[in-house]
Amino acid sequence: MIDTLKEHLVAVENFSSQSPEEIENFRIKYLGKKGLMNEFFAAFKTIPNEQKKEFGQVINQLKQAATEKVNVLKEALEDQQDTAGIYGDLTRPGQPLELGARHPISIVKNQIIDIFSRIGFNVSEGPEVEDDWHNFTALNLPEYHPARDMQDTFFIQTNPDILLRTHTSSVQVRYMENNKPPIRTISPGRVYRNEAISARSHCFFHQVEGLYVDKDVSFADLKQTLQYFTTEMFGKSKIRLRPSYFPFTEPSAEVDVYWGLETEADYRMTKGTGWLEIMGCGMVDPNVLKNCGIDPEEYSGFAFGMGIDRIAMLLHQITDIRLLSENDTRFLKQFKSAL
Template sequence: MIDKIKGYIAEAEAFTTQNKEELEAFRIKYLGKKGILNDFFAEFKNVAKEQKKEFGQVVNNLKKTAEEKVATLQEAMESKEETKGIYGDLTRPGEPFTVGSRHPISVIKNQIIDIFANIGFNVSEGPEIEDDWHNFTALNLPEYHPARDMQDTFFIQTNPDVLLRTHTSSVQVRYMEDNKPPIRTISPGRVFRNEAISARSHCIFHQIEGLYVDENVSFADLKQTLLYFTKEMFGKSKIRLRPSYFPFTEPSAEIDIYWGLKTETDYRITKGTGWLEIGGCGMVDPNVLKNCGIDETKYNGFAFGMGVERIAMLQYQIGDIRMFYENDVRFLEQFKSSI
């Protein structure tokens, strides 16, 4: 009888299944009311006195083995069901990851920064909320100067001396206050002007302005710097500088590149002339240097500025500046291959 029970123990230890019905049949066979264990317990009274101890130990061992086997297999099945419920069918192909991309404004801005970094320009940044001194007065635009009307400004209502910067020239003022010549820096950033929003203009846009201050800087240095930039950025080797007016530079000029007239788009964006304006420039007014604590009798320099959106619209043939700010995923996904 004891050998028979040991055989059942070995059978229970070897049993395995992943089927609930088979496991339930195993439980009933060993642990049910009419199972093997109940039969052995009922037989206990008929066992010889000298074998009762060993018989009882073997039967308890069979009971323990059967209960542990049922518990172990049930836990394994429940764990498998839980995993499947959370993750689904793990044998199915996974969903592809959505790859993002840089915004076209960031792409163009980084390209411009890299171009000027190759000729020694560092990057300087400043606050978007400015004071009147850094945004206007230090740049040769004293209070009530008529040229202030060239830039419709967002003023802070509770403090008329605080405003949203209208250009990144304010960053150049801060940089000149904290650094001594030679200075060679570009200032990229977001600027704000109180203008009507249309396909060609926006109240928020991005600028990159450059500044070079040293001894014996000439207008020829400015032209060669801009020519280098247009070759690297657009592949264009023909530029012209048209006389213009900016309060903080003298003389001042508009920067045009010869875009050409090869396509209908070229005719449209250049209005049939082949020339396209990309920014403004000039020699830094001595008053600006003096306001920033630089000896204007020893040093001079040049400055230039351009709109990032305008260049992005040219490079990607985008006809509406508002598209940059609408966060339309269909528009942004077109730039996934951009750097």
């Protein structure tokens, strides 16, 4: 009986056909209600005990081989029919191309890069796993400086001097170390902070920071650059700068754009004031220039930074920042037509 099974196993493996009728007859012969497989399973009771193990293994192999053979032949037959159906009729209309979806973070980042590239800013990038010098110390944040508490940091446990960068200002430090003024660059990228995840905050998000260093750079140059950006990005030309504090710039300011109060959404976003905070900025602290090997007596500069996630939420009326990282295709498909 085992030899008979093995003969059928060879026959199944060698069987091939492109005829639907022959494939169906083959299926009925082995796998039908009155097929050979049912007969072999029924004969299992009569097999001597010492042969049952081998018999069971072979009969299972035969059933699996017959099932796979039927499936493979049917799929090949369906593929041939589909191909003939598509290419056989030349009057058939073409298949529409499925457009992919671009992530809103990528959309906004590309818009920001495009706006600043028009006035001579290039793009610089750096590592997300950073050292203490580039992330803190070189930016006028020495060890035990109280301003470090502003940024809850993810440190690498095996080495306390290695961390996940808390801002892309570290890229600016690296750029200044390796390039001489005039410097005009923006640094987009992902940053990490140990914050509670909610609808308005996340433990990782995206920033773009800008840096301009040259001779005789003034605060007026900074304001005009930001005026240009807000006009191009939002279509809003009215901005205001409020005094603030950042360790690596002096003086420092928060930038607000006048969004208006035309709709209910405007009232909600601006809390009824019409003004919306979009970024921080300031003149580069001379200590930072000195740490990067640039003479602060000869050169000056300004820097600014904004959250890409926040601008994306603003432009596309996204109410929950978590949607930007959950990869929900229903959410992402809304951005199919966006460039």
